[in-house]
């Protein structure tokens with residue numbers, strides 16, 4: 001039976017950040033937030049043997065696997081892999097503007113070929129128990145053009161998909177880096193409002209520039225749901241309030257020494273399979289904005305260099321003990 005999933009609060013796919021380890025931490029802090037993997041290219045997912053550090057899904061549901069690609073057969077195979085790994089959703093990336101991605105004919109440049117995107121989404125529908133979705137921009141180039149956006153959405157919805165994540169700014173394919181493409185093209189939330197009015201049966205999730213939990217609360221009341229990226233990149237611990245604020249749960253999660261123990265117990269068996277930095281970096285932002293946190297952070301970094309894992313666990317435990325009131 002297919003689970004009913006609410007996407008009121010989604011954590012955006014972020015390469016290098018939404019690793020299985022980070023997702024495990026997110027899931028400790030929030031049982032309800034909808035999570036995403038990092039983007040993985042279809043060819044890598046199908047042909048590489050070392051994909052575990054991106055795609056492993058250890059009961060992190062509800063969760064989507066995001067893929068980048070534009071070849072139907074590959075996309076179909078990826079949808080099958082995602083289904084077998086118990087993902088709730090497979091998402092097609094039509095928003096990444098990087099040069100490498102354009103060279104591989106996927107990401108934001110696909111917004112220029114709406115028929116191809118519709119066919120891609122068609123080919124991904126392998127089983128009704130896994131949702132097929134898209135994450136796109138509102139347009140390409142420097143100028144806003146609502147009609148272009150509406151025609152694109154109109155076409156891709158013919159594939160039967162029901163959920164669209166919209167990063168509400170254009171992608172500029174020449175001359176701007178991915179980072180600049182997340183900051184320079186102006187946001188335009190009105191396009192998302194207008195498209196929802198045009199297609200009221202479709203779920204549209206607003207993404208882009210939601211940089212505080214307060215703003216997320218306001219936007220989640222106006223739109224079907226919201227997706228946040230850099231807010232979580234900077235401070236994943238704000239997820240501890242998400243179940244209460246967005247899913248009507250009674251209490252927020254409280255960060256305690258048990259949080260640290262649970263996280264370390266999860267990564268201990270993975271030591272040696274990935275870098276200590278990738279394994280531990282999700283925890284580092286616990287120091288974010290906390291007085292004297294810097295001292296702990298320096299201590300952590302020097303022990304990471306020496307791979308001193310037990311000492312690292314002790315540092316985090318004493319930080320949480322000492323700063324419990326400030327963290328929570």
Ligand SMILES: Cc1cc2nc3c(=O)[nH]c(=O)nc-3n(C[C@H](O)[C@H](O)[C@H](O)COP(=O)(O)O)c2cc1C
Pocket residue numbers: 012013014015016017038039066093095096135167182207208209210227228229230231233
């Ligand atoms: C470090 C980093 C990596 C990202 N990687 C991806 C990715 O793999 N796939 C994707 O669709 N978007 C990616 N994005 C874009 C985010 O998903 C999101 O659309 C963007 O950051 C805007 O949301 P925000 O303003 O809440 O950060 C990335 C963003 C960042 C900061």
